[in-house]
Amino acid sequence: MLNNKIPNGIVSSVKLELKTFYENFPYKNLPFDQKPFALTIKNGFSCYNKIINNDGKEVKFIPEIYYDWYKKRVISKEPKNFNKKNIKHFKGTVITFIKAFPNNYFHWLMDIFPTFNIIDLLNIKEKVKIHLDLNKQYKKEHIKHLGYSSGDVIDYRKYPCISADKLIFIYVGSRYYDWSKNYIRNSLINCCKRKRNNRRIYISRSDSPTYPQGGNMTTRKVQNEDELIKFLKTYGFEVYTLSGKSLKEQVRLFSESNVMIMPHGAGMINNHFCSSKTMIIQLWSPLSWKSPAHQSPVQYKTYNNNVRIVNFMGKDYNTLEINGNMIIDIKKLERFFKIIGIHK
Numbered sequence: 001m002l003n004n005k006i007p008n009g010i011v012s013s014v015k016l017e018l019k020t021f022y023e024n025f026p027y028k029n030l031p032f033d034q035k036p037f038a039l040t041i042k043n044g045f046s047c048y049n050k051i052i053n054n055d056g057k058e059v060k061f062i063p064e065i066y067y068d069w070y071k072k073r074v075i076s077k078e079p080k081n082f083n084k085k086n087i088k089h090f091k092g093t094v095i096t097f098i099k100a101f102p103n104n105y106f107h108w109l110m111d112i113f114p115t116f117n118i119i120d121l122l123n124i125k126e127k128v129k130i131h132l133d134l135n136k137q138y139k140k141e142h143i144k145h146l147g148y149s150s151g152d153v154i155d156y157r158k159y160p161c162i163s164a165d166k167l168i169f170i171y172v173g174s175r176y177y178d179w180s181k182n183y184i185r186n187s188l189i190n191c192c193k194r195k196r197n198n199r200r201i202y203i204s205r206s207d208s209p210t211y212p213q214g215g216n217m218t219t220r221k222v223q224n225e226d227e228l229i230k231f232l233k234t235y236g237f238e239v240y241t242l243s244g245k246s247l248k249e250q251v252r253l254f255s256e257s258n259v260m261i262m263p264h265g266a267g268m269i270n271n272h273f274c275s276s277k278t279m280i281i282q283l284w285s286p287l288s289w290k291s292p293a294h295q296s297p298v299q300y301k302t303y304n305n306n307v308r309i310v311n312f313m314g315k316d317y318n319t320l321e322i323n324g325n326m327i328i329d330i331k332k333l334e335r336f337f338k339i340i341g342i343h344k
Contacts, residue, residue: 044167
């Protein structure tokens with residue numbers, strides 16, 4: 001039986017609508033569904049992504065069954081030359097951000113970014129500093145858009161180990177709550193004005209890193225992309241990659257699109273910013289689709305309840321199963337366009 005008991009030390013009750021916007025996601029009955037909470041520790045420590053109370057004991061803020069998985073992906077080992085004297089103490093209140101895969105755009109936006117909504121609800125924004133790794137440009141843009149300055153941030157890269165008079169950790173719970181989805185859209189959509197609503201966009205993953213065989217990360221690239229792009233341009237599609245695009249540029253691309261085509265990837269989360277008339281076509285490799293996290297398209301369909309998402313299956317093109325690279329059958333795609341009503 002799962003232990004979903006919330007640790008002692010709740011800052012205050014966070015009143016949020018906990019309705020989820022998926023139906024039968026494969027992980028529904030696992031502790032990904034733990035409710036949001038805010039945990040405060042007087043004279044607490046945050047060190048290499050561990051929360052430590054003033055007795056020197058690690059605080060396990062998620063169920064034990066999930067903790068081992070979490071620890072492997074999040075908690076860093078202390079360096080051999082680590083000295084507790086190097087822990088920097090900050091007066092006042094500090095909110096520390098700890099999450100799995102913090103450098104992935106999807107996980108930043110879905111798992112970490114909603115924390116700022118809870119900060120607003122607790123009415124503590126003006127009273128705290130945030131302990132956060134701002135190693136990605138999009139993170140800096142997002143928090144600046146929310147009204148945070150560099151003086152509000154304690155850089156994790158400079159101070160991986162900190163203590164504070166009052167340390168707060170906020171856990172947002174399941175990434176599939178309506179409040180989380182709505183906050184992402186409503187807080188970022190106004191960063192730019194939409195000038196058009198009829199653009200046809202293809203997002204390439206050619207900028208995605210290629211991992212050596214034996215790695216455990218997906219690439220999901222289209223191997224015959226030159227042929228695909230040539231075909232798409234006859235239908236008026238514009239071609240972009242997302243790396244290096246600013247917050248405004250990404251929001252504008254998705255909000256102004258009428259049809260969006262892209263291989264499945266972290267950038268798909270930007271469909272939060274699409275209009276109700278947008279159709280998104282995800283390109284998949286059959287082997288990539290076998291992943292349990294991908295077997296329920298409703299997970300992706302409903303990030304924005306009004307967006308129409310359809311899935312187009314390519315042919316596998318990989319020597320490593322998890323790679324997920326694919327070849328797109330252009331003639332099959334052309335027939336697919338006719339079926340779903342995309343015309344030149």
